[in-house]
Amino acid sequence: MKVELLYAALTLAAGLFSLGLLGLLLRRNLLLTLLSIELMLNAANLNFLAFSRYHNEPTGAIFVLFGICLAAVEAVIGLGLIVRVFRTHRDLGYTNLSALKW
Amino acid sequence: MLTLIALGVFGVIALVGGALAVILRDPVYAVLSLVKTMLGLAAVYFILGAEYIGAIQIIVYAGAILVTFLFVVMLVNLSPEDIPPLPRGIKLYSAIALALAWMLVLSSALTAILDLPDPEEVRGAPTDQYLFGTLPPIGKVLFTAYTLPFEVLSVTLIVGLVGASLLVQKRSEL
Numbered sequence: 001m002k003v004e005l006l007y008a009a010l011t012l013a014a015g016l017f018s019l020g021l022l023g024l025l026l027r028r029n030l031l032l033t034l035l036s037i038e039l040m041l042n043a044a045n046l047n048f049l050a051f052s053r054y055h056n057e058p059t060g061a062i063f064v065l066f067g068i069c070l071a072a073v074e075a076v077i078g079l080g081l082i083v084r085v086f087r088t089h090r091d092l093g094y095t096n097l098s099a100l101k102w
Numbered sequence: 103m104l105t106l107i108a109l110g111v112f113g114v115i116a117l118v119g120g121a122l123a124v125i126l127r128d129p130v131y132a133v134l135s136l137v138k139t140m141l142g143l144a145a146v147y148f149i150l151g152a153e154y155i156g157a158i159q160i161i162v163y164a165g166a167i168l169v170t171f172l173f174v175v176m177l178v179n180l181s182p183e184d185i186p187p188l189p190r191g192i193k194l195y196s197a198i199a200l201a202l203a204w205m206l207v208l209s210s211a212l213t214a215i216l217d218l219p220d221p222e223e224v225r226g227a228p229t230d231q232y233l234f235g236t237l238p239p240i241g242k243v244l245f246t247a248y249t250l251p252f253e254v255l256s257v258t259l260i261v262g263l264v265g266a267s268l269l270v271q272k273r274s275e276l
Contacts, residue, residue, distance in 0.1 A: 073262035
């Protein structure tokens with residue numbers, strides 16, 4: 001029973017990760033790219049928790065806690081960069097972002 | 103069995119939310135459907151017995167991070183017309199093929215999991231009550247074995263705060 005639960009949770013995580021990958025490949029916009037990265041981070045968190053449940057160990061849950069905190073930091077820095085890019089370029093599509101220094 | 107069905111239902115909710123976040127053109131709708139994904143995932147965490155992490159997922163992810171996303175969507179005044187439509191033709195199909203191939207590789211690797219032994223059969227049923235997702239065991243491990251990473255994490259949060267405020271200030275010396 002626990003093995004089936006682990007398998008179902010890991011399959012769900014694989015599906016979420018694939019969706020995040022698809023979004024990363026398809027969307028040509030910085031904000032939506034960051035959104036897809038959040039999706040992939042969540043898939044990784046789900047893997048940690050599934051194995052944590054399987055082994056009956058709280059350590060996996062702690063890594064999820066750290067992962068959520070780091071995702072918050074990453075989102076804040078990424079959104080700050082996005083606001084900055086928007087101020088200089090008036091655009092968030094990354095096909096015409098070619099210069100590192102403006 | 104009931105646990106598996108519940109996990110399937112909330113997993114499908116999460117997957118539909120993620121798919122909509124990838125497909126929808128309006129960024130506000132995309133962020134809101136990602137909120138749906140996060141809520142579905144929180145329900146999956148509850149089903150897995152990790153109540154504390156599920157609550158954190160709702161508060162921090164659905165409540166804080168994605169609301170920050172919404173704020174930025176409104177701050178940069180992003181309308182659906184600003185978002186380029188999904189690519190058509192070969193680009194679309196190759197991206198979908200790559201994601202599907204990745205999913206196939208992962209799920210074929212995952213079938214090996216089903217041969218794993220049940221840990222309770224190997225080590226015997228846990229003597230203490232099954233409580234791994236509640237606060238006491240997490241706190242015990244967090245403040246004994248993982249104290250240093252926990253403190254480093256607070257420094258990381260401060261660095262992120264200062265960095266973000268430095269990035270968005272109007273006339274910075276950067």
